Amino acid sequence: MKNMLHKWLVIIFITYISRSKVKSDENEVKLQKYLFANPDYHYMARPVKQTNTKIWANFSLSISQIVSIDMRNEAVTTSIWPTQEWYDEYMQWNPEDFGGITNTGVSPDRIWKPEIVLYNNVDGRFEVEFQSRVQIGYRGNCLWAPPTIFKTHCKINAQHFPYDEQFCPLTFLSFDYDYTQVEIVSKFSEGDYTGDQYWHSSEWSIMSARTETYLTSCASCLTNNHSAVTVMLHLKRKPLFYSVNLVLPILMVSILTVMSFYLPSECCEKITLTVTVLLSVTMLLLIVSKMVPKTSYHVPLLNMYLIFILLLVSFSLIGKTLFHIQISDF
Missing domain, CATH: 2.70.170.10 (Neurotransmitter-gated ion-channel ligand-binding domain)
Structure with missing residues (x-):
């Protein structure tokens, strides 16, 4: 008996909720029709009754x-x-x-x-x-x-x-x-x-x-x-990603550039180290150039620093080459 009463109460509750929802939907439809039934309203015209209203x-x-x-x-x-x-x-x-x-x-x-x-x-x-x-x-x-x-x-x-x-x-x-x-x-x-x-x-x-x-x-x-x-x-x-993957390698290459000047000119490994540094700087310069926009308004300071190292290493390599040419002539 209790189970039957429980079932009937559930059915009555669901019916009440359904009717309320249907009634609410009917009111919603009625409202939508009312809002757009006005012949003076058009979605392309400003919704004002006076033309000079802002x-x-x-x-x-x-x-x-x-x-x-x-x-x-x-x-x-x-x-x-x-x-x-x-x-x-x-x-x-x-x-x-x-x-x-x-x-x-x-x-x-x-x-x-x-x-x-x-x-x-x-x-x-x-x-x-x-x-x-x-x-x-x-x-x-x-x-x-x-x-x-x-x-x-x-x-x-x-x-x-x-x-x-x-x-x-x-x-x-x-x-x-x-x-x-x-x-x-x-x-x-x-x-x-x-x-x-x-x-x-x-x-x-x-x-x-x-x-x-x-x-x-x-x-x-x-x-x-x-x-x-x-x-x-x-x-x-x-900047964490670029500091680890870009700035830190540039600093290491800069240290190698300075160290290359401490090697004696008679050392054959000096030219090898200088060429390696030169290629590394060139590669880093290309990487940075691909990241920044092609603009003439601003040049990244990182680019200018790499260009300075590139010129420094290039002149150093030219000087070492001329030095070895002079030695070979004697």
Whole structure:
């Protein structure tokens, strides 16, 4: 008897939960139909009832990971969560009419968005690929935070490589609207640029990040005054790998270079050691040259040091050769 009663209670509970869920889904469908039934609303037009009303778009981002920095091509790849918030005058409802629903999510291709895009990308991808749902509150406040991976241009200063620091900008602007229609407001906090899910890079550390909002123009824009925001990332390289695998061998070759001068000129092994050092320096110079960008603005100090050793060893080898030629003549 107790088992039968227990089974009936479970069945009644499951039925109640199922009905509540169906009722909730019905309210959700009813709300979605209500929001987009307005003939005055179109996802391509700004959601304002007065033409001269400006839309303020709050913008912030959370950095998930510094994926990589391509030194040769001067490009940085980052995984971020850009967040956009704005007010839509048409996306409003009374929660009591829809089962107490206070917020809902809609597909981003059905609702107007501020069209804030990454302007300084290097791969032609201005918008995000993953189209997550836009969250809408019953008072018309909209929030969109799609995760994405961006590849942007970053001017590399390799003068102090591998103990260098880089400043890489991420520039976002409202592409389709000037500042009288849409203006970006930065909600980015300099001390909170990484989220809880931040993955620390094994090569780079984020030292700081600061933002700047301003008006700018772009090649494809209809007007010259578009609202933009730039997030400047201050990155510092973790030099342990290069210290062990590059700087330490260079120091050892430098010691051998000095030791070659202590060998007497009559010693035949002196030329052999000098040639070996010369080849080693040349190889290290090629390795460093392949790591840094092809630019005329900055020459790495490590390159200059290797070139100095290369010249020193070369002149030393020439002098030893001439010395042996003179001895052989006598």
